[in-house]
Amino acid sequence: LTVLSPEVTDTLTNSPTVDFIRDYLENPLFAEQFDSAIEEQLGADSWLTAERLVGFLGGNTTTGTNYTWVDAINNTNAVFQTLFNYLQCLELDKFEPQATERDVTVRGHELIADNTLWAGIVFPNMYDSDEVVPPHVEYKT
Numbered sequence: 001l002t003v004l005s006p007e008v009t010d011t012l013t014n015s016p017t018v019d020f021i022r023d024y025l026e027n028p029l030f031a032e033q034f035d036s037a038i039e040e041q042l043g044a045d046s047w048l049t050a051e052r053l054v055g056f057l058g059g060n061t062t063t064g065t066n067y068t069w070v071d072a073i074n075n076t077n078a079v080f081q082t083l084f085n086y087l088q089c090l091e092l093d094k095f096e097p098q099a100t101e102r103d104v105t106v107r108g109h110e111l112i113a114d115n116t117l118w119a120g121i122v123f124p125n126m127y128d129s130d131e132v133v134p135p136h137v138e139y140k141t
Contacts, residue, residue: 005073012057012069022057025050094118101140 012018024030031050038048058068098104104120111117122140126133 005077008069008073018057022054025054025057 025034031054034050034053038046042048055066056068056072058070096107098107101122104122108117108120119141123137124140125136125138
């Protein structure tokens with residue numbers, strides 16, 4: 001989202017369309033029509049009003065609406081950055097099948113060099129040709 005933020009910022013800051021919407025909604029006549037249409041669609045207790053939308057778009061308000069599109073972008077960026085940082089800690093491909101015990105050992109040494117080895121497990125009584133898991137699975141660590 002950080003890549004998109006400059007484009008969104010430029011659009012919301014320099015767009016004639018956004019300026020027109022802000023100016024339109026600051027006009028009391030149009031604001032009343034907007035509020036009536038929103039109330040009809042969302043109900044009488046709607047949080048969305050012309051004045052709040054003007055405030056969100058960076059215009060002047062009398063209600064003290066302080067949450068703007070800049071806050072929304074910053075909060076969204078913070079959420080995605082936190083999520084990105086967290087997901088980097090998760091590695092979903094922890095299991096790597098190897099054909100032989102020797103291959104497990106060789107790959108284990110490679111992973112030790114990267115400090116990413118969790119464990120090496122060998123199942124001596126299971127074979128690729130087996131169609132079912134044996135009733136008692138043996139393993140070596």
